Amino acid sequence: MAGYSGVDFIDFDSQLNDEEKLVRQTSRQFVENEVVPIIEKHSREGTFPRHLVPQLGELGFFGASLHGYGCAGMSNVAYGLVTQELERGDSGLRSFVSVQSALVMYPIYAYGSDAQKDKWLPQLQQGTAIGCFGLTEPQFGSNPGGMLTRAVKKGSKYVLNGEKMWITSGSIADVAVVWAKCEDDKIRGFLVEKGTPGFKAWDVHGKWSLRASVTSGLSFSDCEIPAENLLPNVVGLKGPLGCLNQARYGIGWGALGAAMACYDTALQYAKTRKQFANKPIASHQLVQDKLAWMITEISKGQLLALHVGRLKDQNKADHSHISMLKMNNVAIALETARKARDILGANGIVDDYPIMRHMNNLESVYTYEGTNDIHKLVIGERVTGISAFV
Ligand code: TGC
């Protein structure tokens, strides 16, 4: 992958301004120098490259589109280009940045008290503190509104009981944003600090996907937290769903990065691999059909991401637009990875090439932050006015 110079068939770059191109170049260089050389080993060994966290902070990639508290205040398009480049490295790395930025810093920024913002946002921005987001439970994934985790107010404390599952960065987090139902049956968000008695985190093992990312379970057993750790400015499921909009947006761009890595690898391979009459496999129509499909879908995905990003920058993006972006771009990225794997033949299954790692990662990305089918239902509800969830 040395000398990667991006994927641009339709002069997409003509739609970007100089600042956006510079941010993309910085993140591309970071991935080329710091991520590509080490990521296969981390993925093979099932370890998260934690040493990269301070550098990500220094580059301004945490909470990049927020303002103040040391945040970079980038446009949504510039932030999207960062996630695209990070996910060309690995979906696990992009996941870490998405969770830290969209699912931890954003709720504190949007729903937190001044004291919570002052305490956590600068540390999270620098990467000296790590955060996680606990919404999913063992019995409630696509339907988080059914959650069983409870928070009961007792004097100046809330007492949390329940369990969260599949939580990115759970066991390495200094602070967990945890969503729980209160006595009025309404969902509220709480900041639970590492080491709070009654709070435990453990890691999920045996993953064939996102191996370079930490995925954990969290449990709360009569876990007492100070009442001032309640996020005061949001009540109801729209609180966590508002955070998911931010993260799903970043995934919509990020998945393109994984697709670009697979397409680029397959294209280079097809031009040099020779079969039959000493001709490169790229000269066969069936191989060109796959490459043409990939570059067409990547190009359409770029335009969708850019358009939703520009809408978001004008505060005009509806959450159903973001659902379409996440649904479409992750699906085409997964299909691109599968076609690229096929073009590499047997070489497609080994970690000399990044394809199988991306393909396996994308299986998780297809499921988390709302499964592909859940996003179809969100769009279906938007166009028909009829909810088909139940
Ligand atoms: P519903 O009745 O439709 O809505 C409840 C309230 O929320 C509002 N709302 C939204 N608000 C903001 N953004 C959105 N996207 C919203 N969607 C709905 C809605 O207007 C309503 O507000 P109000 O004021 O009337 O109360 O809720 P529902 O229970 O029918 O569920 C809807 C559904 C299925 C779409 C939703 O629950 C859903 O999105 N399910 C998927 C769950 C999911 O995505 N979980 C992700 C967990 S986090 C994660 O995966 C992190 S991976 C991180 C990584 O490593 O990158």
Ligand code: FAD
């Ligand atoms: P289910 O909801 O059980 O869905 C199973 C299948 O049923 C899917 O195909 C789904 O589309 C389908 N289905 C469900 N309901 C319907 C319906 N109404 N109509 C049609 N089909 C339906 N969660 C967090 O809170 N924080 C995190 O940091 C986090 N990180 C994650 C990291 C990884 C690696 C993974 C894999 C997951 C993570 N998740 C996280 C959880 C993720 O959000 C859930 O896995 C996801 O929301 C789906 O829930 P589920 O796995 O319980 O699947």
